[in-house]
Each structure stands twice: as C-alpha cells, then as structure tokens.
Amino acid sequence: MSLNPSMFIPVLPQILLLALGIVILFLDVLLPREQHRYLGWVAAVGMVVIMLAILPFMPQEQFQLTWGGMVRFDWMSYTFWMLFLFGAAVTALLAMDYPELGERGSFYLLLIASTIGMMFMASAGDLVMLYLSIETVSIPLYILAGFFVRSDESTEAGFKYLLFGAMTSAILLYGFSLLYGFSGTTDLHQIVLGIVQGKVSLPLAFTSMMLVLVGLSFKVSVVPFHFWAPDVYQGAPTPVAGFLSTASKAAGFAVLIRILFIVFPILGNQWAIVLAALSVATMTLGNLVALAQRNIKRLLAYSSIAHAGYILIGVVSGFSELGMVSVVYYLVAYLMTNLAAFGIVSAFGRVAGSDDMTAYYGLSRRSPGLALAMLVAFLSLAGMPPFAGFVAKVFIFAAAVGVGQIWLAVVGVLNSIIGLYYYLTVMKYVYLYRSENDDQPVPLSGSFKLALGVLVAGIVVIGVLFSPWFNWASVAARSMFF
Amino acid sequence: MVPIQYYTALSAILFTIGALGVLTRRNAIIVFMSVELMLNSANLVFVAFARSFQSINGQVFVFFVMAVAAAEVAVGLALIVAIFRSKHNINIDQINNLRG
Numbered sequence: 164m165s166l167n168p169s170m171f172i173p174v175l176p177q178i179l180l181l182a183l184g185i186v187i188l189f190l191d192v193l194l195p196r197e198q199h200r201y202l203g204w205v206a207a208v209g210m211v212v213i214m215l216a217i218l219p220f221m222p223q224e225q226f227q228l229t230w231g232g233m234v235r236f237d238w239m240s241y242t243f244w245m246l247f248l249f250g251a252a253v254t255a256l257l258a259m260d261y262p263e264l265g266e267r268g269s270f271y272l273l274l275i276a277s278t279i280g281m282m283f284m285a286s287a288g289d290l291v292m293l294y295l296s297i298e299t300v301s302i303p304l305y306i307l308a309g310f311f312v313r314s315d316e317s318t319e320a321g322f323k324y325l326l327f328g329a330m331t332s333a334i335l336l337y338g339f340s341l342l343y344g345f346s347g348t349t350d351l352h353q354i355v356l357g358i359v360q361g362k363v364s365l366p367l368a369f370t371s372m373m374l375v376l377v378g379l380s381f382k383v384s385v386v387p388f389h390f391w392a393p394d395v396y397q398g399a400p401t402p403v404a405g406f407l408s409t410a411s412k413a414a415g416f417a418v419l420i421r422i423l424f425i426v427f428p429i430l431g432n433q434w435a436i437v438l439a440a441l442s443v444a445t446m447t448l449g450n451l452v453a454l455a456q457r458n459i460k461r462l463l464a465y466s467s468i469a470h471a472g473y474i475l476i477g478v479v480s481g482f483s484e485l486g487m488v489s490v491v492y493y494l495v496a497y498l499m500t501n502l503a504a505f506g507i508v509s510a511f512g513r514v515a516g517s518d519d520m521t522a523y524y525g526l527s528r529r530s531p532g533l534a535l536a537m538l539v540a541f542l543s544l545a546g547m548p549p550f551a552g553f554v555a556k557v558f559i560f561a562a563a564v565g566v567g568q569i570w571l572a573v574v575g576v577l578n579s580i581i582g583l584y585y586y587l588t589v590m591k592y593v594y595l596y597r598s599e600n601d602d603q604p605v606p607l608s609g610s611f612k613l614a615l616g617v618l619v620a621g622i623v624v625i626g627v628l629f630s631p632w633f634n635w636a637s638v639a640a641r642s643m644f645f
Numbered sequence: 646m647v648p649i650q651y652y653t654a655l656s657a658i659l660f661t662i663g664a665l666g667v668l669t670r671r672n673a674i675i676v677f678m679s680v681e682l683m684l685n686s687a688n689l690v691f692v693a694f695a696r697s698f699q700s701i702n703g704q705v706f707v708f709f710v711m712a713v714a715a716a717e718v719a720v721g722l723a724l725i726v727a728i729f730r731s732k733h734n735i736n737i738d739q740i741n742n743l744r745g
Binding site: 290291294295298302305306309312315316318319320321322323325326329330333334336337339340341343344347348349393394397398 | 649653656660663664667673676677680683684686687688690691693694698700702703705706709710713716717720721723724725727728731732737740741742743744
C-alpha cells in the first residue's frame with residue numbers, strides 16, 4: 164500500500180481536528196488565566212473553519228474505500244461529519260457559560276477527541292475501526308459526563324454511563340468476535356459476502372446481529388437499554404448532556420444503518436420486525452414516562468428516548484430511498500432542535516440554579532427572547548409546523564406508509580400527540596405561570612446568543628426551505644446502496 | 646490441535662460468567678473485573694479463530710481491545726476514586742442520587 168495525497172481526503176477533517184486539539188492544549192498552557200474563556204471561541208471557530216475547509220473535498224457518487232478498507236468515504240459519512248462538527252462547535256459555545264467547563268482546555272480536547280471518534284464511526288468500513296471509533300467516542304464522553312469531580316451528581320452520571328457503556332460495548336465486541344470467527348474477515352464488505360455465500364449460517368448471523376444491536380441500542384438509548392439516559396443527562400454538565408443526546412446519538416444511528424444495510428441486508432425481514440417492536444416500545448415508554456417528569460433535564464432525556472423511537476421507524480423503512488432519507492433528515496432536524504433545547508436549559512439552569520420545572524414559571528416575563536426560542540425548540544420537538552421537527556416527522560411517517568408499515572406510522576402519530584401534551588405543559592409554565600422573580604432579567608452571554616440564534620434559525624430554515632436539505636439527504640441515502 | 650468448538654464454548658461460558666457478575670455483584674471494582682472477563686471472552690474467540698484461519702487480523706484486534714480496556718478501566722477507577730472521596734463507599738446500590 165503506497166501513500167498518495169488523495170488518501171488523506173477521507174481523513175482530512177479528523178487530522179484537522181486533531182491539530183485544533185493540540186493548538187487548544189498549547190493555548191491552555193500558554194494563555195494567562197483570565198484569557199482562558201477565549202478557548203471556547205478558538206474551538207468553535209476552529210470547527211467552523213474545518214467545516215468550510217472540507218467543503219471542496221466532496222465525495223464522489225460511488226463510495227471509496229481507503230486505508231486498507233478501514234475508512235469508507237461517501238456522502239453518508241460526509242453528511243454526518245458536517246453534523247458532528249456543527250454539534251461540537253455549538254457545544255463548545257454553550258460550554259463557555261460554565262467557567263469550570265469552558266475555561267479548561269481539557270474539556271475542549273475531550274470534546275474534540277470524541278468528535279474525531281464520531282467521524283470515524285460514520286465512515287468505518289471495518290470491525291476494528293468500528294470498535295476503536297466507538298470507544299474513542301465513549302471514553303471521552305464518560306469523562307465529560309463526570310467532569311465536575313466535586314459534584315456527586317456529575318461523578319455519578321459519569322460512573323453510570325461508564326458502567327453501562329463498558330458492559331454494552333463488551334456485548335458488542337462479542338458480537339464482532341463471532342462475526343469475525345464465522346466469516347474469517349473483519350472487513351464489513353467481506354463479511355456480507357460470507358453471510359450471502361452461506362459460510363455463516365443464518366441463526367449464527369442472527370445471534371451476532373442481536374449482540375451488535377444490543378451494543379448500538381445502548382448508544383442510541385433504545386428501550387430496554389435506555390435506563391442510563393435520564394440519570395446521565397440529569398447529572399452530567401448540561402452542555403455535555405446536549406452533546407450526548409444529539410451528536411453521540413446521531414453517531415450511533417450512523418453505525419446502526421451502516422451495519423444493518425451493509426452487513427445484514429439478507430436478514431432485513433428479521434431485523435425489521437425486531438426494530439419495529441423496539442421502536443414502538445421506545446416511543447411509548449419514552450413519551451409516557453416523560454409525562455411524569457418534574458426535572459426539565461429528565462424530561463428532555465425521556466423525550467430524546469422517544470425521538471430515538473421515531474428515528475427507528477425510518478430505519479425500519481430504510482430499504483426504500485425515502486426511509487433512508489427520512490433518517491438523515493430527522494437526525495439533522497433533531498440535532499438542531501435538541502441542542503437548542505439543551506442550550507436553553509443550560510443557560511437558564513445556570514442563572515436559576517435549578518433544573519426543576521418550577522424554576523421555569525414565568526420565564527417569558529423574565530426573558531421574552533429566551534422564552535420564544537424555547538417555544539420554537541419545543542414546538543419543533545413536538546413536530547409542529549413550520550419547524551424542522553414537523554417536516555422530519557412527515558418524512559418518517561410517509562416512509563413507513565410507503566413500505567406498508569402503516570400501523571407503525573399510526574403508533575408514531577399517536578405518540579407525537581402524547582409528546583405534544585408534555586411539551587406544551589412546559590410552555591404553559593413558561594408563558595402563563597407567574598413567579599416572584601418575574602422582574603429579574605436573565606443575563607445571557609454573547610456566545611450563547613450566537614449559538615442559540617444559529618440553532619433557532621436552523622430550526623426554521625430546515626422546516627420551511629426543506630428541498631435543498633432533502634436533496635442533500637437523498638444523495639447521502641443513495642450512497643448507502645452503491 | 647484443540648478443536649475450535651472448545652474455544653467458542655469456553656468463551657461463551659466466560660461471557661456468561663462476566664455478564665452475571667456485572668448484573669449481580671455490588672462492588673464497583675468487581676463489576677469492572679466482570680466487564681473485563683466479558684471483553685476477554687471476545688478476545689479468546691478472536692485469537693482462537695485467528696489461529697485456525699492462520700490470519701493475523703484477529704490477533705491484532707485483541708491488542709486493540711486490550712489497549713481500549715486499559716483506557717476504560719483508567720477512567721473507571723478515576724471516577725470510583727472521585728465517588729469514594731465523597732461517599733466513602735463503592736457499593737453501586739448506594740450510588741443513587743439521581744432518580745425520578
């Protein structure tokens with residue numbers, strides 16, 4: 164294998180991110196203490212620059228395997244790269260509000276390390292790469308969840324996340340080892356040949372698929388592997404919780420569709436049934452338990468579990484083009500929306516000193532702008548027009564109907580109605596309730612205003628002007644099948 | 646040569662012991678040891694099949710897994726130390742501030 168410059172294009176953003184991480188590490192040492200808050204700007208601007216820098220290096224229509232089959236470069240991975248970079252940049256901006264988070268170079272370094280892992284997850288073409296990238300994502304996230312070492316809640320969140328994460332990744336690895344054992348290769352594109360040619364018996368393939376599904380269900384918080392999510396989101400620093408619930412989940416779905424559609428297409432009927440059942444359980448349980456929550460971070464955690472259920476509907480209908488498109492579209496819309504929701508909770512939770520629902524009483528009087536942004540984000544989460552969440556849900560349900568899974572679409576719509584109820588309940592607290600702090604404005608930092616402005620604009624733009632995004636998602640979806 | 650089935654059977658047994666350990670033991674460090682057992686059962690499958698295929702891929706994978714496991718345990722022990730400082734206890738049933 165000889166090196167040539169074009170081989171570096173599929174790993175370019177990862178290399179640039181690594182360089183950014185090293186720059187931040189040096190700045191962390193060299194900058195005087197009072198200038199450490201600029202680290203967040205360096206990280207966020209650096210990531211936006213990387214997004215712009217890889218714009219000229221778009222993939223071809225046909226996918227490309229490089230580095231000995233380790234890295235698969237196609238539109239799907241490219242789309243997810245952009246998504247992760249955007250999510251990480253916004254998270255860096257949100258973290259700047261927390262001095263104990265945003266003034267520490269190590270925080271940004273861990274964020275960057277995790278983002279690099281996500282990018283490799285989205286473009287992995289080999290079991291070795293897949294396992295290593297999943298762990299590269301997870302290990303920094305364990306630390307980030309427990310970043311506030313003096314807070315019992317934060318260390319507990321980190322510990323629980325690590326414990327469940329380590330166990331499910333061991334199950335995932337066992338699935339990988341069986342796949343390797345019975346097909347004789349770690350290359351995803353060769354394993355599928357082993358299964359198709361009958362080298363791997365179908366029951367064995369099914370067993371290893373179920374083991375892999377367990378590992379990935381944990382990452383995307385699908386019932387019954389969801390129970391870590393509420394605890395971890397509640398205890399982790401809020402910007403980290405936002406990152407966990409969006410970028411990390413999107414990376415999990417990127418791997419899920421890769422494995423299901425590249426390695427196990429022959430078991431399509433079987434996993435469609437399994438995933439449809441999981442999807443119904445996930446949506447229903449997430450939404451019903453969310454109804455009872457009094458802590459806004461736990462509410463968002465259960466709502467994010469429910470959203471994983473909706474996305475699974477798209478995965479189940481993924482053999483149709485619209486199904487695959489709807490998954491990508493939903494992930495984009497969901498990332499924007501949920502980051503905005505967690506951003507608001509992060510900024511306001513810092514001012515109010517509490518994540519309890521009562522703290523949100525009368526927020527509209529204290530900060531009309533923040534309340535409006537919250538209204539946009541929550542209506543988008545609930546799937547109301549004209550916001551991103553609405554269009555994304557329409558695509559998902561249309562895809563389910565398109566492949567004949569009408570009952571799944573019906574369950575999804577019913578669940579959206581339950582969702583609407585608890586999202587609107589929060590908005591009722593924000594707009595109609597009063598509290599004695601009505602006259603105290605909520606101070607907001609410039610970085611937060613920028614991040615929230617971009618997210619709210621994104622939610623509206625993705626919801627109103629959907630055709631360019633739809634076309635992009637279609638290109639990404641087609642690259643899965645060629 | 647020992648047949649490959651023996652290795653897979655042993656690894657399945659190890660995996661089950663590890664999984665049961667994670668689910669039933671309450672001491673955080675023993676839980677971590679059980680997770681290691683699960684990882685090593687996968688390693689055993691990799692090595693056994695790599696030997697029977699006469700290919701190096703599986704062996705290399707095991708090295709990566711060992712490195713990752715070490716990193717994971719380092720983070721885990723750090724978190725356990727942080728928890729032990731405030732609670733003076735590492736029983737996972739008592740790590741329960743977060744619920745709702």
